[in-house]
Amino acid sequence: MNDEIKIKTLTPLWTGDIDGECNKIKETGIIGSLRWWYEALVRGLGGYACDPTDSICKFDYKKYHATGNVEDGLHDVCDACRLFGCTDWRRRFRIETEYNGKSVYDGSIKITVDQNNGWYLPGGICGDLDFKIVDDEYQKPIMQLLNFISKWGAIGAKTQQGYGVIRLNGNVNSRSYTKELIDFIKKNMNGNDKQNQEYLPNIKDFFFSKIYVNEINDENLGDIKIIHSEEKKEDLLFKLRNEYNFLPTAPKVRYYLREHFRETYKGNDDLRHFLCGFISTKRRPVILNLKEKILKKMGSKIFVSHAFKENDKWAMNLWGWIPEYVSVIGNTNRDKLFNEFKKNIELKIKNIFKEDSDIRFKWKTITDDKNSKNIENFILDLGDSK
Secondary structure, three states, rough: OOOOOEEOOOOOOOOOOOOOOOOOOOHHHHHHHHHHHHHHHHHOOOOOOOHHHOOEEEEHHHHHHHHHHHHHHOOOOOHHHHHOOEEEEEEEEEEEEEOOOOOOOOOOOEEOOOOOOEEEEOEEEEEEEEEEOEEEEEEEEHHHHHHHHHOOOOOOHHHOOOOOEEEEEEOOHHHHHHHHHHHHHHHHOOOOEEEEEEOOOOHHHHHEEEEEOOOOOHHOOOEEEEEEOOOHHHHHHHHHHHOOEOOOOHHHHHHHHHHHHHOOOOHHHEEEEEOOOOOOHOOOOOOHHHHHHHHOOOOOOEEEEEEEEOOOOEEEEEEOOOOOOHHHOOOOOHHHHHHHHHHHHHHHHHHHOOOOOOOOEEEOOOOOOOHHHHHHHHHHHHOOOO
């Protein structure tokens, strides 16, 4: 197979650097998001993936030298670290990217909704990328993972702020690709009996929605200010709309996401922070026991993309995961919480784009028992979606 993948960005890709700029792609930023999605699939398919921010996975050289068998050295290494690496065990592949462009715009833009503190959005990279996976053995499953992510999610950093939606160029048999990815993951599980932590991403708890809007007016975006650039707002939005084919809708949608949990679960800030993350680390709540650790280290579990052009319509990806653990933090049933969220967020998004009476939502989630067969069919259906 061709070892080079052509990727088209639908919303800006952000990987950043030490100076907070993104004029080139940092491969580590891509690999981190690949691992995040791989972990979610591993956990959903019955494997074990550690928490990479608190991992004890380590290749056991003592066991390996005693037998000469690599699998003995990997005995206590989780299914994700076996592919993406851990202490004394290197990642099984590397990636190379090529992009000869520049940031979409200089400086950043600040979008404010209802006089809130606002979101600062740096430019990011848009265009066509050459993406090369360097390792013959793992080239295909990584390409299959990228293809799966491209259907409903995003890669890179700042995906909760609208960045990182991509498409793979070329004809791909998505269902076949996804089935091979599932088989690869299951084949490479080491069969240990460790239990996944409930609050970590698990594909069985995910929901996905594709939102289609006919037209988006500049007034729908919120109050926009240009920071550290002399470009006029009208000129910038015209360029984003007509040259780069995206509009920065994510901040306003995220504002109403948080508003939903603030209004529906009044007084329960912990639940809102658990699902939507923290706007400011200074205001993190004081929680006892395990919940304190969870809330302090978790970002948002709900993500929304900017609007991008798809078949002459504007489209947005909305996805995330709601674990059963919400029953501990929120004192509520997970399915009830999701159904309330789905109903209310549709109403709120219709209110944002109220000029358009033909807004459509395409939802994907597991509504039946979360047994292994239904989970695998869910993953296949996601990978097969257009």
